[in-house]
Amino acid sequence: MFDVVSVRKDFPILQRQVHGRPLVYLDNAATTQKPRQVLDALMYYYENTNANIHRSNHTLGGEATDAYEAVRDKVARFIGSKYGPQSIVFTRNTTEAINLVANAWGRKFLNAGDEIVLTISEHHSNMIPWQLIAREKGAQLRYIDVDDEGRLRRDELAEVIGPKTKMVAVAHASNVLGINPVAEITALAHQHGALVLLDAAQSVPHMPVDVSALDCDFLAFSGHKMCGPTGAGVLYARPELLDAMPPFLGGGSMISRVQLEEATWADVPSKFEAGTPDIADVVGLGAAVEYLEALGMENVRAHEKDVTGYALERLSSLPEVKIYGPMNVEERIGVVSFNYGDIHPHDVGQVVDSFGVAIRGAHHCAQPLMRRLDCAATARASFYVYNTKAEIDVLVEALQEAGRYFKVEQAPVAR
Amino acid sequence: MNYSEPQLDDLYRDLILDHYRNPRNRGTLENPTAKVDGYNPLCGDEVEVELLIEGDVIEDVAFKGRGCSISQASTSMMTDAVKGRSKAEAESLIASFKHMITNPDDEVPPELGDLEALQGVGKFHVRVKCATLAWNALEQGLRENGTSHIVEEN
Numbered sequence: 001m002f003d004v005v006s007v008r009k010d011f012p013i014l015q016r017q018v019h020g021r022p023l024v025y026l027d028n029a030a031t032t033q034k035p036r037q038v039l040d041a042l043m044y045y046y047e048n049t050n051a052n053i054h055r056s057n058h059t060l061g062g063e064a065t066d067a068y069e070a071v072r073d074k075v076a077r078f079i080g081s082k083y084g085p086q087s088i089v090f091t092r093n094t095t096e097a098i099n100l101v102a103n104a105w106g107r108k109f110l111n112a113g114d115e116i117v118l119t120i121s122e123h124h125s126n127m128i129p130w131q132l133i134a135r136e137k138g139a140q141l142r143y144i145d146v147d148d149e150g151r152l153r154r155d156e157l158a159e160v161i162g163p164k165t166k167m168v169a170v171a172h173a174s175n176v177l178g179i180n181p182v183a184e185i186t187a188l189a190h191q192h193g194a195l196v197l198l199d200a201a202q203s204v205p206h207m208p209v210d211v212s213a214l215d216c217d218f219l220a221f222s223g224h225k226m227c228g229p230t231g232a233g234v235l236y237a238r239p240e241l242l243d244a245m246p247p248f249l250g251g252g253s254m255i256s257r258v259q260l261e262e263a264t265w266a267d268v269p270s271k272f273e274a275g276t277p278d279i280a281d282v283v284g285l286g287a288a289v290e291y292l293e294a295l296g297m298e299n300v301r302a303h304e305k306d307v308t309g310y311a312l313e314r315l316s317s318l319p320e321v322k323i324y325g326p327m328n329v330e331e332r333i334g335v336v337s338f339n340y341g342d343i344h345p346h347d348v349g350q351v352v353d354s355f356g357v358a359i360r361g362a363h364h365c366a367q368p369l370m371r372r373l374d375c376a377a378t379a380r381a382s383f384y385v386y387n388t389k390a391e392i393d394v395l396v397e398a399l400q401e402a403g404r405y406f407k408v409e410q411a412p413v414a415r
Numbered sequence: 416m417n418y419s420e421p422q423l424d425d426l427y428r429d430l431i432l433d434h435y436r437n438p439r440n441r442g443t444l445e446n447p448t449a450k451v452d453g454y455n456p457l458c459g460d461e462v463e464v465e466l467l468i469e470g471d472v473i474e475d476v477a478f479k480g481r482g483c484s485i486s487q488a489s490t491s492m493m494t495d496a497v498k499g500r501s502k503a504e505a506e507s508l509i510a511s512f513k514h515m516i517t518n519p520d521d522e523v524p525p526e527l528g529d530l531e532a533l534q535g536v537g538k539f540h541v542r543v544k545c546a547t548l549a550w551n552a553l554e555q556g557l558r559e560n561g562t563s564h565i566v567e568e569n
Contacts, residue, residue: 019420344483346458351423406484
């Protein structure tokens with residue numbers, strides 16, 4: 001049974017005071033806090049197992065390799081990959097995973113005139129890698145717009161995705177708005193023979209995700225947004241795609257035979273893991289996956305919907321608050337982007353910080369989306385397994401103080 | 416952690432909020448000799464500073480922009496402080512202002528006058544660039560005629 005009180009006890013940092021008040025951490029879309037179980041796994045690894053992997057045939061080398069490779073199995077199971085560990089490449093984070101695909105796949109398979117389809121709400125990490133490879137290859141970028149409520153424009157899908165489309169790279173869930181209709185997008189892309197990459201940085205940590213059901217070709221996410229340490233992320237890909245792609249980075253571990261002028265590559269997934277990886281952080285990611293599996297991802301999703309629904313209700317009760325994205329919790333993850341009167345999100349963030357509340361106030365690495373929503377930035381509260389309705393109440397109390405400070409009704413109109 | 420924490424009131428002094436709500440010299444000039452777009456990519460603050468420099472004197476100055484209270488108030492206060500001053504005086508103000516922001520515990524030199532209200536920003540490290548954006552734009556405008564751009568490095 002999911003019990004937020006006992007979940008909170010797993011996270012040592014939640015004992016912290018900030019400005020004399022209990023920390024209310026609502027910046028989980030940026031990174032989440034880490035439970036004791038993950039911290040212990042890191043410590044245990046360094047105190048008992050630490051060695052380099054895939055090269056040393058002493059006892060520790062073997063144990064470290066086993067610990068690292070075991071996480072590949074765990075992650076494959078966690079996201080429902082029917083291809084097992086062969087389909088899991090460890091990267092530093094989502095950004096690196098997307099860069100890997102854009103470079104390795106794009107270099108070989110993209111040609112001039114091909115089209116790459118993105119959405120206007122993509123995080124810069126799922127936009128810039130495609131801009132770079134498109135420019136190099138003479139390929140075109142095409143964007144699916146959002147409507148004024150922040151929903152992806154389904155009516156544009158059939159216009160934008162077509163016979164020239166080679167890759168559709170979209171967020172499974174936006175870090176600002178809501179959940180995208182990825183099943184529909186994937187089906188349409190596959191009809192046209194295009195591949196689909198899902199940026200799952202904001203979905204895998206928050207809801208059950210099954211890559212087989214989604215039928216995507218690539219899926220990228222970060223461990224640090226799901227209770228894991230920074231430094232370990234994941235690229236899921238169908239092994240036949242990985243086989244066909246040239247390497248991304250060259251170096252140790254990714255080779256088979258090396259001559260002076262050329263080399264042959266190790267089998268996937270090692271082909272894409274050059275050099276010593278973030279071994280301990282991958283081991284920590286394994287502990288994070290176990291932690292979330294024990295909570296149950298259905299329970300995680302249900303808890304976040306509960307907290308998010310309450311946040312939407314409380315925030316909409318403040319007269320000057322504008323909330324971005326759909327108001328139905330079924331269509332969004334635990335992210336609420338908003339503006340409060342004309343108070344700049346930076347100032348909102350500063351005032352609520354003095355209440356111990358951590359939110360983000362910025363463009364959320366989504367500048368094109370901010371322009372589309374016609375705002376320079378938004379404040380964003382984002383939730384996770386340990387957040388409570390009582391914490392939402394603290395946020396609202398802090399926002400009211402911000403309103404008093406900046407006299408919301410009198411603040412100047414921007415521009 | 417045993418230090419006295421900076422208080423919100425150190426940051427949001429009344430004078431700052433007043434400049435934010437009632438910005439001075441907001442708008443554009445008819446014939447500016449220099450125009451600088453300043454941008455802070457971290458938080459999206461934007462200011463556009465226009466200068467009319469005749470001989471050695473800043474005859475007129477105006478700004479537009481959008482961003483947080485600190486960025487906009489600092490810009491408004493900067494325009495007030497440098498209007499009618501010589502370029503050398505403005506350069507000296509820029510240096511004193513930057514010193515004050517990065518050394519918030521030092522005594523504030525009298526030449527800064529009202530700008531002293533922004534001293535507390537220096538105690539909030541993540542907000543320093545909000546306050547310095549306008550001053551870096553001014554510095555650029557004194558150096559270069561015509562239109563130019565600056566981006567705050569983070």
